[in-house]
Amino acid sequence: MKKKYILWSALCSMLALASCESVLDKTDLGGASPDLISGDSVLANIALNYVYNQNLPSWGGVTDVTGLGGSVYSEESFNQGSSANKYLEGTITATDVTDFGTSLNATNNYGKIRTINSFIYDLGSDKLMDNGARNRLLAQAYFFRAWRYFELVKLYGGVPLVLTPQDAVGDEAREATFIPRNTTTQCYAQMSADLDTAIKYLPSVWSLPNTNWGRITKGAAAALKGRISMYAASPQFNPNDVAAKWQTAYDANKQAFDILTASGAKLFADYGKMWFTEVGNTEAVFITGFNNSQGDQQRRNNGWEASTRPRYATGSGGGSNIPSWDLVKAYPMKDGKKPGVSSKYTYSDQLFYKDRDPRFEKTIAYNGCTWPMTNVTNNRLWTYIQLNNQNRYISVENGSVNISNTGFYCRKALQTSDVATSPVDASNTIYSGTDWMEIRFAEVLLNLAEAATGVGRLDEAYTQLKAVRARAGIEAGTDGLYGLKANMTRAEMFTAILDERQVEFAFEGKRFWDLRRWKLLEKTFNGSKGTKVEIRLKTTGVPVDFAATRDGMKLDDVYTNYLTVVLTPNGLMSRPAIAWKPEYYFFPIPTGALNNNPLIIQNNTWGGSFDPLQ
Template sequence: MNRTMKFNIISLLFISIFVLSCEDDLDVEPNNAQTEFDFLNNPDNAVQLVNGVYNKLLDYNMYSFPWIGITSITSDDADKGSTPTDTGTDKHKMDNLTFSAVDVSFNDVWRGRYDGIYRANNALYYLELLTIDPVLKNRLIGEVKFLRALFYFDLVRCFGGVPIIVEKIDINDSETINQVVFIRKSKQEVYAQIELDLADAIEKLPLRGQYSPNDLGRATKGAAQALLAKAYLYQQKWQESYDMSGEVITSGQYALLADYAHVWREIGENQSESIFEVQATLTKGIRDYTNVQGPRGTPDLGWGFNTPSVNLVNSYLPGDVRKEATVIFVPSVLWDGFVAPNTWNNPRYNYKAYHSSLAESWNDDKGETAKNLRILKYSDILLIRAEAGFQIGMTSEAQDRINEIRLRTGLDPVDSVTLESILNERRWEMAMEHDRWFDIVRTGTASSAMAADGKTFIIGTHELFPIPNDQIIASGGLLTQNPGY
């Protein structure tokens, strides 16, 4: 695809007045710094300010190795992979469900999201002060609120109740930090904030088709609606989830791709099935996302982590094309003609993370590939509609949405659905896409699912990940720990 159509998220102009994380403060000499007066009187800075929030999505502590570890390697869909002696620091603990509060992955995920929230809050503060076209201002505010909701959605799924920070924080204001930054709110309060941000974003954001090609990839009304439908699903607000997913479906903005295997390839980026993706380029990719999961051995394509499990492979029905599109089997010939040799260390790898050096944009830098990460997809919305519909007795609608998905799978349509069959369909459709752990936890099936994978899920503890010990120490003990850790 034409990558010049992706909106520019790589040329950040971080001005000292909106430095975006305590750790990354820029030391700018006074004679080189742009004053607040200059900044507020240059409307062109508004878009750049918001691009800085998007840019956070590319960082290593957002959707790379730490996220892969706690969302995928923990689940029955994946194993640690790599080599037996390469633990990935703590990924062997994720695989065995023996993790604890001191493991670095949890601290990375926590810090990544709060860095993003800090950026979002600063952006919102300065957007309100900027004198720019009100239509553009509203849209930009909507984009930032969508992103802030996304950050909180990740946090609440991982840790439950967390601190809610929705204002620009002075890092020297110890009183506010102690009362706001270090105090956990309830899970319900976090979801309420997510709903509030997304409701405002829905009002302010345009439809996908109303953006110019140069703004491809920005948050849209459909993205905010999709994330809200998902947030409702996690809270078992079935009617609200059913209605909101219906808004996305009836908008006419989205459709399934004809070929399931294309969804995660470059050819599928920002196409009709995409609702929201992290936008990557060759020079500014999602740091090490593909490298972490690339096949390891000879020839070496990556670190070899997060390999599809036998449990996942055996779960597919015969003839389901999604298995071959999700799992690289060794040996085999890949879609681009590359030969997957038996000199690789593992018998399976994640096909959805594979970035082709032969048939896709490539500059020989495995750490900065131009592969987008799908965060919200249309098939996810169809599955949400089906599950929520089933829960409120709309079984005919649930069946129709499942059959819509199965049209491209090589499987026959179903004559009826159960909750179990819907959740199975969700597993096969969304495999290796970082939802499986959360799905088995929220549906109460984690204990049995993990037992079938030979692992022990501790009821009353593993529903949440531990609050990072480093954060508890930094708070002086104000942050409380989750049960069992």
């Protein structure tokens, strides 16, 4: 019974919230045991819901403990301000990356794995439950075990594979929990095996879609396997470009594509509004569901709205996830060509917003743009700076208090008047119920494109890239290539895909991990602080009533006649320039974990002998 303790005590907590009738009204929940739910798929589902609750990812795709992977770890935002960032400053120690776990804790990675293993162990021995129901329940648990191990392996390389719940009472039991690290290859094989089981037994589409919205499907399991296989094939884990790893990645991602398209998955028509359709969203593959009902007993609210909107528009917090000038420059023009390369659309820093990829307007809020964030249809955002009486530049935004450090805001997945079901203002942004799409169909397409490139199927890569660009609204051009270079080499196609991912998934927690798995962080960042941009109001020739009349002016006229865009090589950060270190491609096992388990060996780039490439 020791092995079952975590699962069934967790079940009791879930049951206490469920307000179910019949047997639960007549049973002492504090004394619940596996026998209580034997053969009962409804109660087993309640226990599985606890697994979901523990393991579903948060907004932004960051890791659970350190929060690693958000926009501040890449050029999306560049950690604006003076806050320290050890990862970018090159000052990580062996005690900093603690996702491995350094103590007995039900909420760290291995604590969550134990709960999953307990569920699998107990349900697997239940002979009373219908086989189909049991297999579907187990398949979802196998998915999350693969997810949990993936979060570990992408940080450290191989980790100990614990596949059964361990007893930890008494010296003998404690010593039995001392197991060494498995190789990275063994970990990838186990994740694939778990996901193969999930693919085998999960439905492509759940019945009762309203009730089962957010449950893992066959396609979600295949898509996660495709993502994991992409990591295994990428330079971080495949520095010698082994062809077999790319073939494995291609096969997995092609399977995911085939399963999902057969079940109706496709790109959502409107890039800007895809976050606001929940049940039946064709883009959604692996999601975390949120709700905004203040009366819900188990209310689950995401903080994206409150943290991302301008601080003065939320009442508190806000102003996070601010785009950098580097991200602004990353977007192509309407014809899909890079700024300065397009022969159809002229680019200038002065009119940086003009004729850009439509995803630009749907992701980045900039000085002078129309942004109905307060349910005012024609609301204009002004963030330029002007000289005050002390001859100092201050922002006109909110009286220069609680303003963006860059002059930009992220507007992706923020509700506006044309999608909101109730006024979006300071009083309700904390109750945002917008779901997080950890994997959406666009990623499946770009993963397939990348894997196809890895095995030399460049025509297939073109097909997927063009589909993503066509949905974005980029012009096809006379050659039908949506701005892509014709006859790209394998290396050029890999670069094109990474560039596409940068703008398609901006602020979705993908960029840092993409640069890390491609070992491009030093090349991209080192020695840089990013670029500072200031949009200044001219000191002469500006109408005295400019502030009162600017909303009615054409934006091009405002920028051309009254504003100056000034760029400097110095970033806004007061911290040192970025100094990512090569050893960070596999982080150190935390010292506490090494002390707790004498069989754990440190990575060879951190003073140990464990090779994470094996």
